[in-house]
Amino acid sequence: MALDHSKTQLNSLGFAKSPAETRVVVAMSGGVDSSVVAAELASQGYDVIGVTLQLYDHGAALAKKGACCAGIDIHDARRVAEEMGFPHYVLDYENIFQDAVIDEFADSYLAGATPVPCIRCNERVKFKDLLQTARDLDADCMATGHYIQRKMGAAGPELHSAGDPGRDQSYFLFSTTPEQLNYLRFPLGHLTSKAETRALAAKHGLAVADKPDSQDICFVPNGNYASVIEKLRPGAGEPGEIVHLDGTKLGRHEGVIHYTIGQRRGLGIGGLSEPLYVVKLDPDTRQVFVGPKEALSTRMVPVREINWLGDAPLDSQAEWHISVRVRSTRPPQEAILRPLGPDTATVELLSPEEGVSPGQACVFYETEGTRVLGGGWIWRG
Structure with missing residues (x-):
């Protein structure tokens, strides 16, 4: 199956010139989605350049199974580029990622919030620094494997949900600016199932065709946020009180960072006559407030x-x-x-x-x- 085309455009990326004259930088994470974008565009004759961001120390990243932009993913992206015959570059963004994403993630958790670092990564790294790199390479546009659609409207490019509601990534891309949207392309956004993407990968003989999707936040591959926060901010897990909304003190906890709004399990309090949920976190007083479900x-x-x-x-x-x-x-x-x-x-x-x-x-x-x-x-x- 080919990528999305428009009958009013000379090529599938919306430029009035041939694919061979259209340079596109593809942000390659090493997963099947971005690999398919790069392979499909290369097969259509576009001047493709693959770029992968190294967000971790290369040696340490190899041990992080399932983590995006880790060592094995860099290897997979490079292999796709070699198989499809286009250049591929790895850029060291470890310091940028630390400053723009990880540090704010830790500070937000300490402040009692529940951050979404994937949004900040798109906003501050991929669609900012990497996008500028694509411009520096004289690319006409940058393409990614995100499941979201870019459509032309009366006032210019618009952002739309993906064709497959189950894979829609619009929640994580809301901060894409109109200027960025002018330059970005999302060739998989119109597909209606992941099976179509894997079929395209198989068509090109890509080794990543059956590679599992990454899970959890990339730098928290085991889902244990608290351990990451404690490593980044030693002493963050200071103990405090668990307090009912009516003022009753129900017990002690080992750190506000171990709790999120709406949490029910693992509260560390027993013998209750009703199920209780975390309804508020106060990092200043180190108190975790709990209450009935309706309080949420x-x-x-x-x-x-x-x-x-x-x-x-x-x-x-x-x-x-x-x-x-x-x-x-x-x-x-x-x-x-x-x-x-x-x-x-x-x-x-x-x-x-x-x-x-x-x-x-x-x-x-x-x-x-x-x-x-x-x-x-x-x-x-």
Whole structure:
């Protein structure tokens, strides 16, 4: 199956020239998605350059099974480039990644938030420094293996959800700016299943055709966030009290970093007459507040650092009737967005959500259709 084409464009990437005259840098993580993008574009005759970011010490990364941009992934990306006959470069972004992503992740956790480092990585590393590298290589565009669609609208390129709702990555790409969107391409966004991607990999004989998808945050491959925070910020796991919303002290904990909003299991308190959930974290007093499930329900969500992708300015009207996602695992639901300025707003959920957490993203969508209108970061208010 070929990549997405438009009958009004000379080539599949939207340029009025032949593929051979179109240079495209492909961000290659070493997984099947970006490998398929690079192989398919190379087979269509594009001037492809593969670039892989080394985000860890190479030797240490080899031990991190399932981690993105680790040693084995660099090897896999290089092998695809060799098989398909296009140049491939590995760039050392370890310091940039540490400064732009990992440090903020640790500090956010210490502040009682639940950060989403994958969004910051796209925003501050892949779609910033790597995108500039692609420009420096005189590329016409940069392509990635993300499952999201770029469509031309009346006012220019628009961001849309993927053809496969189960693989849609729009939640993690809401901060893509209009300028970046002009330069980016997402050739897999229209596919309706991962099976199609793997079939394309098999068509090109790629060794990564059956490679498992990466799981968890790339630098936390075992999912143990607390151990990573303690390593990055020694002494972060200071003990404190577990307190019921009614003021009753129920026990002690070994560090706020071990808890997230909405957590029920592993609270370290027993003999309860009702199930309790983490409803608030106070890193200043080192207290973990718990309460009944209904205490998690939220209707009003303060949002800041908004990246707006609508045609009219965000604050050009008093309210917007949209759909939002407050977690990557939840479907969009109807809401009212009330701007407080060019990049801050309050979101009113028409149906209460449970476990809305500071540090997570709130992503905006059209109520009808697939267009992504941007998003922002949830905070305490």
